[in-house]
Amino acid sequence: MSIGLLGQKIGMTSVYDAKGRLCPVTVVAAGDNVLLRRLTSENEGYSAIQVGFATQKESRVTKQLLGEFKKAGVEPKKLIREFRLDADAPEGEINLSISQFQPGDYVDVTGRSKGKGFQGVMKKHNFHGQGAAHGSKTHRRNGAIGNRSTPGRIWKNMGMPGHMGDERVTVLNLQIVQVREVDKIILISGAVPGSNGSYVVVRPAIKKPEGSTKKAEAPAKKPEAAVKKPEAVAPVPKEEAAKK
Amino acid sequence: MNRIIDAIEKEQQKPEPGNFKVGDSVRVHTRVIEGDKERIQIFGGIVIGRKGRGLNETFTVRRISYGEGVERVFPVHSPRIAKVEVEKAGRARRAKLNYLRERKGKEATAVQE
Known part of the structure; x- marks a missing residue:
C-alpha cells in the first residue's frame, strides 16, 4: 500500500509514452524520506507516521526539534509532515521509498503555489x-x-x-508516468503547484481508492468504474497535523 | 537547465537527429497504429524549416497534394517517426523556405536557389 512521499519539485519537461505521444511531466525528486515517529491511536489518538525530508544544517534547527531527530536517529530535516494511516503502523519497515508508486497510479500533489x-x-x-x-x-x-x-x-x-497565490494548493488525480528508482525521481503527468525547488507532498489519490482503477499496464483506459462509485471514497484525513 | 531534466531529455533523443537539411526533398516514414496493427505511412515533400532545440526540435515538410499545398510538422525525436529518407538534396540559402508557399506549379516542388 502506498502511503505518500515528500519531494522537491525539480521542473517540467516532456516524455514520450509507450504509444509515442509526447506527455508533459513534472519531475519530483522524492528520495530519502525518513521515518521520524509513529503516532498511534493509543498515544496520540490517531494513527499516522511522521516523515522527514531534505537535510538541514544542525545549527538551523531548534533544540526541541533536534531532540526529536536524535531520537529517531536521523540527520536534521527541513520538512516534516504526517501521513495518516487507517490503522496503527505495523512493526518493522515501512516503505517510504519511491517504489511505493508505480507508473499509472493516481496521486494528489500538495504544494505552495507561486505568489x-x-x-x-x-x-x-x-x-x-x-x-x-x-x-x-x-x-x-x-x-x-x-x-x-x-x-x-x-x-x-x-x-x-x-x-x-502563495497558498496551499492540492492538485487531484495526477498520474505517475515514470518511477526512476536509481535517480530517486518520479515523473508526474501535468503541472504541480509551486516554483521549481519548492517542496511538495505526493499522496495516493483520495478520489481514486486503491483497486478502483486499472493498474499500470493500461493507464490510457478511462477509469469509469471509479467515477461511478463516489461512496467508496475513503474518509478525508484532516489537514496535516504536523503544522503545529 | 537542470541536469536531471537534461538527462531525462537526452535519453529520449535519437542518436542521429535527422541527417537532412532545409531544402531537401524527403520521405518521412511514420508509424501509424490502426487497431492493434502497425504500419508505415510515408509523407514526402520538401523540408521548409527546422525549429526548436533538443527534444523539442521539429521540422516542417511541405508537399503539393492533388494541387493543394499540405504542410506537416514532425517532432525530430518522436518514436513515431521510423526514419527520414533524403530523396534529393536541396540547396537552400535561407533557414526557412516560407516563400515556397507563394509559388505554384513546378517551381514549388524543388529547391535550387
Whole structure:
C-alpha cells in the first residue's frame, strides 16, 4: 500500500509514452524520506507516521526539534509532515521509498503555489472587466458587487482584488508516468503547484481508492468504474497535523 | 537547465537527429497504429524549416497534394517517426523556405536557389 512521499519539485519537461505521444511531466525528486515517529491511536489518538525530508544544517534547527531527530536517529530535516494511516503502523519497515508508486497510479500533489502579489479581479477571479473602447472609462475593475436594500449587504465569497497565490494548493488525480528508482525521481503527468525547488507532498489519490482503477499496464483506459462509485471514497484525513 | 531534466531529455533523443537539411526533398516514414496493427505511412515533400532545440526540435515538410499545398510538422525525436529518407538534396540559402508557399506549379516542388 502506498502511503505518500515528500519531494522537491525539480521542473517540467516532456516524455514520450509507450504509444509515442509526447506527455508533459513534472519531475519530483522524492528520495530519502525518513521515518521520524509513529503516532498511534493509543498515544496520540490517531494513527499516522511522521516523515522527514531534505537535510538541514544542525545549527538551523531548534533544540526541541533536534531532540526529536536524535531520537529517531536521523540527520536534521527541513520538512516534516504526517501521513495518516487507517490503522496503527505495523512493526518493522515501512516503505517510504519511491517504489511505493508505480507508473499509472493516481496521486494528489500538495504544494505552495507561486505568489502573484496583489492582483485585480480579472486575473484573480477571471472577471471579464469592462469595454476597452466605445468611450468606456473603466477597464479592469470589478464593477457592481451587490444589489440594493435586499439583501442590503455583500454576499460572502464576493470576488474582490487582493493577494493571489502563495497558498496551499492540492492538485487531484495526477498520474505517475515514470518511477526512476536509481535517480530517486518520479515523473508526474501535468503541472504541480509551486516554483521549481519548492517542496511538495505526493499522496495516493483520495478520489481514486486503491483497486478502483486499472493498474499500470493500461493507464490510457478511462477509469469509469471509479467515477461511478463516489461512496467508496475513503474518509478525508484532516489537514496535516504536523503544522503545529 | 537542470541536469536531471537534461538527462531525462537526452535519453529520449535519437542518436542521429535527422541527417537532412532545409531544402531537401524527403520521405518521412511514420508509424501509424490502426487497431492493434502497425504500419508505415510515408509523407514526402520538401523540408521548409527546422525549429526548436533538443527534444523539442521539429521540422516542417511541405508537399503539393492533388494541387493543394499540405504542410506537416514532425517532432525530430518522436518514436513515431521510423526514419527520414533524403530523396534529393536541396540547396537552400535561407533557414526557412516560407516563400515556397507563394509559388505554384513546378517551381514549388524543388529547391535550387
